[in-house]
Amino acid sequence: AQSVSQHNHHVILSEAASLELGCNYSYGGTVNLFWYVQYPGQHLQLLLKYFSGDPLVKGIKGFEAEFIKSKFSFNLRKPSVQWSDTAEYFCAVTTTGTASKLTFGTGTRLQVTL
Amino acid sequence: EAQVTQNPRYLITVTGKKLTVTCSQNMNHEYMSWYRQDPGLGLRQIYYSMNVEVTDKGDVPEGYKVSRKEKRNFPLILESPSPNQTSLYFCASQFSLATYEQFFGPGTRLTVL
Numbered sequence: 001a002q003s004v005s006q007h008n009h010h011v012i013l014s015e016a017a018s019l020e021l022g023c024n025y026s027y028g029g030t031v032n033l034f035w036y037v038q039y040p041g042q043h044l045q046l047l048l049k050y051f052s053g054d055p056l057v058k059g060i061k062g063f064e065a066e067f068i069k070s071k072f073s074f075n076l077r078k079p080s081v082q083w084s085d086t087a088e089y090f091c092a093v094t095t096t097g098t099a100s101k102l103t104f105g106t107g108t109r110l111q112v113t114l
Numbered sequence: 115e116a117q118v119t120q121n122p123r124y125l126i127t128v129t130g131k132k133l134t135v136t137c138s139q140n141m142n143h144e145y146m147s148w149y150r151q152d153p154g155l156g157l158r159q160i161y162y163s164m165n166v167e168v169t170d171k172g173d174v175p176e177g178y179k180v181s182r183k184e185k186r187n188f189p190l191i192l193e194s195p196s197p198n199q200t201s202l203y204f205c206a207s208q209f210s211l212a213t214y215e216q217f218f219g220p221g222t223r224l225t226v227l
């Protein structure tokens with residue numbers, strides 16, 4: 001079964017700082033990777049997704065992520081964070097055989113200070 | 115507007131009192147799932163449904179039931195809630211096996227006393 005690890009549990013950054021959140025998965029086959037964001041009191045929203053093709057994917061709000069197959073990683077990046085990016089970020093994976101099931105990481109709480 | 119709706123959004127109940135959390139989607143999606151979110155554990159799948167009358171267990175199904183009598187609805191039933199089911203619950207839907215992307219409802223915060 002697949003699993004997802006997010007090693008950064010709580011990240012605090014000042015506005016305009018660069019962001020990189022780590023995500024590693026364990027599964028030897030073909031994966032589909034996602035980053036979701038949950039703003040305080042709100043439901044999960046899709047930031048970006050990777051199915052195939054260019055391993056550098058761009059999402060909404062200036063976020064991007066790079067799929068590195070050899071490292072089983074799908075790290076989320078943003079060059080310059082804003083206070084409004086304060087939220088919890090979840091990495092998730094599905095595999096071809098479990099397309100109806102998203103396996104989530106434990107989440108990273110990002111706090112952006114002014 | 116395409117969306118997944120859940121009701122109620124907040125619920126406080128007592129141990130043993132049966133409850134149902136409704137979930138409805140208006141996107142004609144085949145797949146629907148229930149997740150619970152707990153601090154430090156992320157989201158874990160409770161049950162999922164691949165179509166009408168087809169349901170299966172996820173990672174944490176104990177203490178829950180579901181049904182899928184209509185394509186748009188996927189209620190979560192707690193026959194005898196216990197305090198360890200206090201959690202934030204999310205319903206999600208997905209168009210088909212090939213699309214992978216899931217859309218989430220707004221969540222239901224349940225407290226069992």
